[in-house]
Amino acid sequence: MVTIDDVAELAGLSKSTVSRVINHYPHVSKEKKQRVYEAMETLGYVPNSSARSLRNKKTKMIAVIVPRLMNPFFGQLVESMEVAANQQGYQLLICQTMYSKETELGHLELLKTKQVDGIILASLENEWEDIAEYLAYGPLIMCNEFDESAEIPIIKLDQIHGGYIATKHLLRLGHTKLAYCSGGYKSMVANHRKVGFEKALAERGLTFQESCGFYQAYTIENGMEVFKEIHKMKDPPTAVFTGSDEVAAGIITGAREYGVKVPEELSVIGFDNQVISRIMDPTISTVEQPIEQMAQKAVHVLLEKIHSQKALSKERYELPLELIIRESTVGGPLRAVE
Amino acid sequence: MVTIDDVAELAGLSKSTVSRVINHYPHVSKEKKQRVYEAMETLGYVPNSSARSLRNKKTKMIAVIVPRLMNPFFGQLVESMEVAANQQGYQLLICQTMYSKETELGHLELLKTKQVDGIILASLENEWEDIAEYLAYGPLIMCNEFDESAEIPIIKLDQIHGGYIATKHLLRLGHTKLAYCSGGYKSMVANHRKVGFEKALAERGLTFQESCGFYQAYTIENGMEVFKEIHKMKDPPTAVFTGSDEVAAGIITGAREYGVKVPEELSVIGFDNQVISRIMDPTISTVEQPIEQMAQKAVHVLLEKIHSQKALSKERYELPLELIIRESTVGGPLRAVE
DNA sequence: ATCATTTTTGAAAACGATTTCAATAGTGGA
DNA sequence: TCCACTATTGAAATCGTTTTCAAAAATGAT
Structure with a gap:
């Protein structure tokens, strides 16, 4: 050498x-x-970069912690982060939790061992108090998923508004009984969407019946199961709010199998504007999330914190969501309201 | 500290x-x-891991170079690699080429600077001779995409067989005029599939007409364009072989828009067995690729090379592909042959 | 020409670990 | 008891950089 x-x-x-x-x-x-x-x-x-890192106390590497890459949302997020990081001369280490608390904490150790200069947390399996101690070892920010109480920068989307506009859209079409699906109980992203969902209902003087709530829906398969549940109800909802396009696609696929027409007999709205929402038959109404923008912002904020040695402060960056209306909601027999 | x-x-x-x-x-x-x-x-x-790396001349990091993560094939590949690497105490650095030669070479520099102990190349934008020089700096193996002449381990899938069984399936259904789609000219993966495709045709005494060849089809949008091309032909093919489920989905979506029935008027076969192939209407016949297995094998082989300091040798590992028959091919009016 | 700066250079000391190498302590066998 | 080991420990060298620190050379002002 x-x-x-x-x-x-x-x-x-x-x-x-x-x-x-x-x-x-x-x-x-x-x-x-x-x-x-x-x-x-x-x-x-x-x-030799090890020698440089040792001397400079900087590795020029950052890590991103996500649940798993197969989820297209995180695939896109990481794709954009890698590009943004590289542009600034940083390498991106990828860490998947696979929904395990222990694995998540294990990845945070990278900060202690100085293998990375900072971490973007886009997963949140542990309580914030268990994560907070890692702050002593280097900058840590949250992206997408979050805990309000954390005294660190958070780059997120306006999920309350997202839940609100999607629900409002369904209500405007005349639906009065809605089902609600989300991925996970603990997720603040899901909680905020629910807040928006209920806010929209409340504005119409409607209240949500928990019998129509499904909180463990992540995949297409889960969506199909949810449909079956709904299908066997005596007085089923006429519209479903879902937390992801995959779940929406699963519900639509389930409906197809049972001969239930979407949107004529059941309206379904997705979340994320993934490609799948554009090619399903019917195409899926959804809420577009500015993933690339969020990824770039997260990388920029983290690098800024890395460069400016200063202690982290409680900063919040919130990006807007947008409703995209397609075939899976409109065209039903219901009379539009308003 | x-x-x-x-x-x-x-x-x-x-x-x-x-x-x-x-x-x-x-x-x-x-x-x-x-x-x-x-x-x-x-x-x-x-x-401190920088100090350790400097002294031990080992970083416990490996890199994987892929075109881009948004492509679900690579998303899955990287997901499995990360898990496999972590199990062995290694971190995975992710590098995207975004289909750029220069970016690909730039990522290979990680080997020179000793930022990683080895690299898995799952992209191949450059000529092998331009990549070969990096061999002097650390182990490098190929995964999925490949160049036969490279004197390094290659973990690949039997794409010739994949192209063959998919085509054979179409021919067995009675089709005699097929279209062929692939992503990229240079890709050996695509070339091998074409070899299998033509072998199956040849066995029936058929020859392929290049007017039915589409070689730049990667995305759903590309698939929709391909359909339009096919649709305006005077004597159009009755079946399409595609190199990815996304392209197949695009073709089906295009057909839907033009009122062309799949598979009644046009059979379409995908490649990859992505979720999309299971939920499209019609569901898409495809060729399953053992991505996880390939990813694990690649990680294991690379780590073995890293540990056993020895010079790389020309090893080949080939995993089998499997035909999955769904709705997008069968059920047409053609009389089955054989 | 002289003195005060400013450039330009190199020797040596970090950075935080691991690995010689040698010294000391302990063990068992004769 | 003495010898030949082996077990246990620490001092110092090393990995490949960057950064003092100080010395030497060049420059400019008077």
Whole structure:
């Protein structure tokens, strides 16, 4: 392995000078600079990054913790983060929790061992108080999923509004009995959507019946099961609010199997505007989330915290959501209201 | 930051002894071992990984280079790799080429700078000869995409067979004029599928007409365009072989828009057995790829190469593909042959 | 020409671990 | 009891950088 000493020797200079050239320091004469560049070139020298990290106390790596990549939402999120990080000269380490508390904590150890300069937490299996202690070892921010009480930057989407506009859309179509699906009980993202959902209902003087609530719906398969549940109810809801396009697609697929027409007999609204929502038959009404924007913001905020050594503060960045109306909700027999 | 010296001091021992305890070396007395553990505990000591990497010349990190994560095939591949790597105590760095040669080479530099112990190449934008030089800096293996001439381990799928069984299935249904779609010209994965495709045709005494070839089809949108092309042909093919479920879904969506029935008027077969193939209407016949198995094998082979310092050899691991028959191909008016 | 700056350079000391190497202590066998 | 081991420990060197610190050289002002 060729080191800075080899370069120094070939150039007939000290390694201090070579280092200065590498790091573009001032006060190096044109001539020596040239000699260093030539020596590096002929030796094919590249600085060893472990040595650099050790000395600089910076690894130029950040980590993102997500539940799992197969979920297209997180796939997109990580894709955008990797691009944003690379643009700023950082590498992105990917950590999946697979929905395990222990695994999540295990990944946070990366901060202690100084393997990364900071972490973006886009998963939240543990209580905030158990995560907070890692703050002592490096910057940590939350993205998408969050805990309000955390005294750190949070980049999130306006899920309350998202739940609200999607529900309002269903209500406007004349529905009065709605079902509600979400992924997970603890998730604040899901909780906020529910808040928006109930707010919209309340505005119409309606109240939600918990018998129509499904809180463990993540996948297409889950969606199909939810449909079956709904289908066997005596007085079934006429519209379903879901927390993801996959679940919505599952419900639609289930309905298809049972010969139930969407949206004529059942309206379904998804969440995320994934490709799947554009190609299902019927196409799925949904709520678009600005994933790329959120990913970029998260990376920028984290890097800013890394560079400005200062202690983290309770910052909140909230991005807007947008309703996208497609076939899975409109066109039913119900009379539009308003 | 608490270092090994702090631990040594508190325990009243030398850092050599502390290091020995950390690394579970023999010849440390029970008593001192205990003292070291206690000191580490009270100080909350964690070894600094940059220092370790520098000394050990091992980072316990590997990188995987993929085109982009949004493609669900790569999302799944990376998901499985991350899990496999973590199980063995390694971190996974994710690198996307975004289909750029330069970006791909840029990521390979990680090997030179010793930021990772090895790389799994699941993208191949550059010529092998331009990549080969990085071999001098650390182990490099290929996964899925490949170049036969590379003298390194390659973990791949039997794409020739995949193309063959998918095509054979279409031919058996009685089709005689097929269209062919793939993603990219250079891809050996695509080339092998084409070989299998033409082999099946040849066995029936049929030859492929290049006017029915589409070689830049990656996305759903591309699939929709392909359908339009096919739709405006005077004597259109009655079946389409595609290189991905997304493209197949696009073709089906296009057909739906134009009122063309699948499979009655057009059979479509996908590739990958993505969730989308199970929930489209009609569900999509496809070829299942053992992604998880391939990912695990790739990680294991790479780590084996990392541990056994030896020079890389030309090893080939080939995993089988399986045909999955669904609605998008069968049920047409054609009389089955054989 | 002289003195005060400013440039330019290199030797040596970090950074935080692991690994010689040598010294000391302990063990068992004769 | 003495010798030949083995077990246990610590001092110092090492990994490849960057960063003092100080010295030497160049520059400018008087």
